Structures are given as C-alpha cells and as structure tokens.
C-alpha cells in the first residue's frame with residue numbers, strides 16, 4: 576500500500592472510531608451485499624425485493640396477478656417461494672452476522688405487466704389474437720391508474736394481493752431457518768413500505784407474525800425477527816407516535832417523503848423545471864439530492880422524537896438517496912438517527928462524513944479532518 580492508501584485507510588479507521596451513525600448499504604443481490612461489506616457496510620438498510628420479480632420470473636408474476644381463482648394464484652406464489660428463499664439465503668449469507676432489512680414488495684403492480692398501448696396495438700394488428708393477450712389487456716386496463724406512485728403499491732399491495740405478503744415472509748423465515756441450521760448468524764428484519772396509518776402496519780404486522788409463528792412451529796426453530804416500517808409519507812411522520820406502537824424500527828424513505836411533502840414527482844422533476852428553480856435560487860440544491868432541512872427534515876425530526884417517546888427501543892435510520900449525501904448525513908447525525916443506508920459505492924465517503932459529523936458536534940476528536 577502506498578502513502579495515499581495508508582492516509583485514506585487511517586482517516587476511515589479514525590472516522591469509524593468516533594462516528595455514532597452506523598453505515599449500512601442499499602443492496603439486493605449477494606454480489607452487491609459482498610461488495611458493500613468489503614467497503615465497510617455494517618449491514619443492509621434496504622433490500623428492495625422488486626427486481627427479484629423481473630426477468631424470467633415475470634411470467635409467474637403475471638400469473639399471480641391474472642390468476643382466475645385462488646388456486647391459480649396460489650400455484651404462482653408456490654412457484655415463486657423457493658426462488659425468493661434462494662434470493663434471501665444468498666444475501667443473508669453475504670451479510671452473515673449483520674442486520675439485513677428486507678422490504679416487502681413496493682412498486683405498482685402494473686410495472687410487471689406489459690405496456691397498455693403496445694399491447695392494444697399488437698392485438699389490433701393481429702388477425703387471430705392470442706386469448707392470453709386479450710386477457711392480459713383486460714387486466715392491464717383494470718389495473719390502470721392515473722397516478723401509480725399514489726396508487727396500489729407498498730403496504731396497499733401487500734394487503735390487497737392475497738398470499739403475496741405471506742409468501743415473501745415465509746421465504747425470509749425459511750432462509751433464516753436454513754442459515755441457522757447451517758451454523759450461520761442471520762439477522763433478517765422485515766420492513767413494510769408506504770405506511771400512512773398505524774392500522775395498515777398493524778394488519779401487515781399481524782400477518783407477518785402469523786407466518787413467522789407458522790414456520791417456527793413447522794421447523795421447531797423460534798423466529799423473533801424485528802418488524803418495522805418505512806416512514807415515507809407526511810402522514811406517517813405526523814402520526815409517528817401511533818405508528819411506533821406497532822414498529823420495532825423506522826426507516827425514513829426520503830425519496831418518497833420528499834416527493835410527497837413537496838408534491839414533486841421524483842421521476843419527472845429533474846427533467847422539467849428544476850434547472851429553472853435552481854437558476855432562480857428557489858432551491859439551492861435539488862431536495863432529492865440533499866435533505867430539505869426546513870420541510871422534509873422537520874418531518875424526520877418530529878417522527879424520531881414522537882417515535883422514541885412512545886417506544887424508547889425504536890431503531891431509526893434513513894434509506895433514501897439522502898443517506899449517502901454529505902450534508903444530509905450531518906443532518907441525520909444531529910437528528911439522532913441510528914444509521915444511514917446508501918449505495919455500496921458511497922459507503923466509504925458516508926463513513927468519513929459520519930465521523931466528521933461526530934467531530935463537528937464535539938462527540939469525536941478533531942483529527943478526523
């Protein structure tokens with residue numbers, strides 16, 4: 576190792592010794608998990624499960640959505656179960672001994688179905704259309720939403736599609752059990768997305784606990800996994816005291832929280848009037864890049880305070896893009912969060928910044944800089 580490498584490693588080691596914020600990674604493959612771990616991640620703060628339903632598995636997801644009856648849906652879910660179990664086993668193995676927060680399926684269901692217009696054009700231009708395509712088009716039309724990001728996604732999806740949540744929780748539970756039998760130290764946590772009221776979380780939690788207990792009875796292995804929620808809607812932040820009654824942890828989804836607090840589409844904003852707003856100084860920096868301390872940040876502070884007042888053992892973190900942004904990391908340190916979670920490649924910088932945040936508020940020594 577050269578002198579530069581040594582200096583960087585020294586700075587990282589020092590930052591690690593003074594920082595109070597843990598640094599976890601957003602990762603959803605064993606490869607990303609291993610890469611993040613090598614860069615110093617102390618676990619996975621967000622394992623998104625949506626990509627696990629794409630590629631070759633699309634047909635099964637389509638079958639689950641289009642299922643004519645319960646039996647057909649259960650068949651599709653039964654085929655997905657071992658695939659999900661394998662996904663989770665791989666990630667838990669790569670992160671053995673460290674926490675892995677697995678988020679239940681979040682995106683709007685229509686994302687797994689073909690594009691409505693393309694399908695309609697294909698059907699219209701075919702002399703003898705495939706009956707499956709006709710059925711597919713009907714389903715796509717039935718599921719069409721004007722504002723999918725405000726529609727059937729997150730916990731709503733978990734509660735609306737019978738068996739989906741149970742399948743995912745069972746896959747986690749079976750992966751944990753398998754790892755335990757192999758002598759591993761799996762530390763899976765289950766996270767419910769897009770909760771707006773404690774009632775949604777209570778329903779999702781009781782179904783999660785039911786499945787965990789079922790698997791524990793079948794295998795004779797107790798399963799006591801933390802169950803928590805994302806705080807990514809203003810209503811969730813404002814009612815955090817109620818929500819904390821049913822949560823073991825809060826993870827702030829600052830991407831959606833920024834979108835819903837500002838009423839700005841996270842998918843379109845940057846492409847439209849953002850340059851103008853930056854030029855006119857309405858924003859110093861995009862609120863999707865760095866935490867808006869007066870608005871979104873205020874909701875984070877309120878929710879942390881209210882959550883801890885009700886549930887002193889509540890763990891708090893952030894897993895939106897802001898978790899890897901230097902200024903935001905300083906803010907989250909001051910707000911008293913337990914961890915930030917970011918893309919693997921941002922881990923080393925996040926460790927350094929978390930160390931600097933501790934130095935800045937006087938809890939670390941000054942030679943981090």
Ligand code: PEP
Nearest residue numbers: 807828829830831894895
């Ligand atoms: C968020 O909303 O900040 C978040 C982490 O979830 P996602 O980006 O997957 O919606």
Ligand code: MG
Nearest residue numbers: 807828830831
């Ligand atoms: Mg989100």
